[in-house]
Each structure stands twice: as C-alpha cells, then as structure tokens.
Amino acid sequence: MDGVVFLNGEFVEASQAKVSVFDRGYLFGDGVYEVLPVIGGKLIDQENFLIRLKNSLAAVGIRWPYSEERYLDILEELMHRNEVEEGGVYTQVTRGVAAREFAYPRIEPCCMAFAFKKALVDNPLAQTGVAVVTVDDIRWKRRDIKSISLIGQCMAKQQSVEAGAYEGWMVEDGYITEGTSSTAYICKDDTIITRPLSRAILPGIRRKSLLKLAEMEGVRIEQRLFTVEEAYQADEAFLSSATTIVLPVISIDGKTIGNGKPGKYAALMRQLYIRMAADESPASRLG
Known part of the structure; x- marks a missing residue:
C-alpha cells in the first residue's frame, strides 16, 4: 500500500491517490480488472491480458481508456518505477464518476494500476502443496467477466480460510466450477481434466x-465438468492463477x-x- 500508483493519466504516490466517492466502481462495483505476473522484470502473458481485458470491457460496455500499446507502456513504466522484478501489476477500469443512477451514463472511464513484489518462481508451496475445501458457488451468472464485484469470491475465500485451507473450490449442481481466485484441475490416468469455458x-x-x-x-487434456467425488478420487490435482x-x-x-x-x-x-x-x-535469472 505504498510506492507509486497510476491513476487517470498520472503516476502519483499511493498515499496521494484519490478516487471520488461517486465513482461507479465504488458505488456499484461497476468495473473490470486484470492482474499480470511479473517475472524477470517482464510483464508475462501480455497478449492474453489484452484479449481478456478487451472482452470484459466489451461485455459491460466500458470503452478502453487508452490504446492497447499505451496501456502496456503505462503498466511497464509502473513496474519500473516500483522496481518490481518479480510479482505483479494490478489494473482496473471503472465506468467513471457520475450521479448514482443504475443505468449506464455516458462518462469518461477511470483507470488505476499498482505494482507489487511477490515471490512467484521460488514459492515454497509449490514443494509442499496446498489444502483445498469445497464451498457453495453463490456468484452471479456472468463469471466470464473479470468484474471488480467480488463479494461472492471473498465470502467463499473467507469460508475456506476459516476451515484451515489455502483455497476454496466452488461447487454448483455437484460440479466444481473453479477456485475462489484460481482455476481448478484434476488428473486421472495421465489426463489433465478441467472445466470447459462458458459463462460459468x-x-x-x-x-x-x-x-x-x-x-x-x-x-492428454479433457475439458469437461467433473464432480467433487471425482476430485476426491483423482490421482493428483492442482490450481493456477496469475500470482501462483x-x-x-x-x-x-x-x-x-x-x-x-x-x-x-x-x-x-x-x-x-x-x-x-x-x-x-x-x-532474466530464469533462463
């Protein structure tokens, strides 16, 4: 919660960054976000980042605040200003500042980003493994949008932590959807199994x-639904996310x-x- 952040066209100290209480991200959770891993002083998976951010913005009708090239330049500059060699960059775009009305107003979007340091490559959990518990999936029906409205995931993560687990795998109609902040995989008979893409x-x-x-x-890969019982009987299981x-x-x-x-x-x-x-x-030192 320190260092330099980017906010609406400016790089400022985190303590000086201010957002209006009338920002629709604050009032409605009306916005989308992304996280890029940083490894070896490089933003990783940039193309896929742009694709998913574009899809999320289009789905909720928020326009791009900058060109794709400019956006990447901003995030790279932010990474360098905070001297992040390994960790990540978080960025979000909200619809903007307006009087509190549910319908979308025609306003300028707000864009924010910050960088953070975190050990990604030498994570000791990769050697020990982690525990997971299953929790009910109580989220909305457009989970394919990377929305900043994350209260459902927060509630599920808290339930998991209180149960002594590292992560929660959410369950709907008896099938595992995904982790509270990760993708879920099981392996059986030398095959990696994960749920196919959908709005779920x-x-x-x-x-x-x-x-x-x-x-x-x-x-071998199978993209299909799998049950909690199948997960119990798996030969192995794993999860993935930007920062793990x-x-x-x-x-x-x-x-x-x-x-x-x-x-x-x-x-x-x-x-x-x-x-x-x-x-x-x-x-980088990874090579």
Whole structure:
C-alpha cells in the first residue's frame, strides 16, 4: 500500500491517490480488472491480458481508456518505477464518476494500476502443496467477466480460510466450477481434466497458456465438468492463477489426493510455464 500508483493519466504516490466517492466502481462495483505476473522484470502473458481485458470491457460496455500499446507502456513504466522484478501489476477500469443512477451514463472511464513484489518462481508451496475445501458457488451468472464485484469470491475465500485451507473450490449442481481466485484441475490416468469455458467460469489466462503448453508437450487434456467425488478420487490435482502460476493440491475437504504429495503434472506444468516466462524474459535469472 505504498510506492507509486497510476491513476487517470498520472503516476502519483499511493498515499496521494484519490478516487471520488461517486465513482461507479465504488458505488456499484461497476468495473473490470486484470492482474499480470511479473517475472524477470517482464510483464508475462501480455497478449492474453489484452484479449481478456478487451472482452470484459466489451461485455459491460466500458470503452478502453487508452490504446492497447499505451496501456502496456503505462503498466511497464509502473513496474519500473516500483522496481518490481518479480510479482505483479494490478489494473482496473471503472465506468467513471457520475450521479448514482443504475443505468449506464455516458462518462469518461477511470483507470488505476499498482505494482507489487511477490515471490512467484521460488514459492515454497509449490514443494509442499496446498489444502483445498469445497464451498457453495453463490456468484452471479456472468463469471466470464473479470468484474471488480467480488463479494461472492471473498465470502467463499473467507469460508475456506476459516476451515484451515489455502483455497476454496466452488461447487454448483455437484460440479466444481473453479477456485475462489484460481482455476481448478484434476488428473486421472495421465489426463489433465478441467472445466470447459462458458459463462460459468472465468477464462483464466494461466489456464489458456497451460493447456497450450500441455498440448505441445503431448499431455492428454479433457475439458469437461467433473464432480467433487471425482476430485476426491483423482490421482493428483492442482490450481493456477496469475500470482501462483501452478500449485499442487494435496487434499480436498481433508481427503488426501493421490499419495498426499505434489504430483508430476503439477510440477511439469509449473516448469513449462516458468520456461515460457524465461523465453519472454531472456535476460532474466530464469533462463
């Protein structure tokens, strides 16, 4: 909560950044957001970031605040100003400032971004694995939009933390949708299984990259719904997100998955993604 942030065309100290109480992001959660990982001083998965942000903005009818090229320049400048070699950049666009009316007004969007440092590559949880619990999916029906309205996910994450777990896997009609802040995968008979894209889940950028990498590696993939019981019986399980890359899941609802240790596919997919990041950051220590 310090350093330099970007707000509506200016780089300012975080303590000096101010947003109107009439911003529709504050009043309605009327906005979208994105997170880009930073590895080796490089913004990773930039193209997929732009695609998903474009789709989210279009879905809710908010126009781009800047050109794609300018947007990336802003985020890169922010990363450098905060001396982030590894971590991430968060950015969000809200509809803007207007009197409180439910219908969309014709106003200028507001854009904000901040950078943060975090160990992504040498995360000790990649070696130990994490525990997951299942929670009810109580969210709205347009989960494919990366909306800043995240109270459903916050409630589910809190429930998971109070149950002693690292993450919650949300369940709807007996099937796992996704994690509160991650994508869910199970592995069975040397096949990676994850839910297909629809309005029921967020189109994860790490998911997209990992499935492409798995296909290139010759790993079998099934994109289909899977039940909680299937997850209990999986050979292994893992999750992915911008700031975790890939983490093995060693237990679900207190039930040991596989042999209770991180599995080979979680390790493989994490290794492949980090290698991809090294290729995007040729001067970094990852290569």
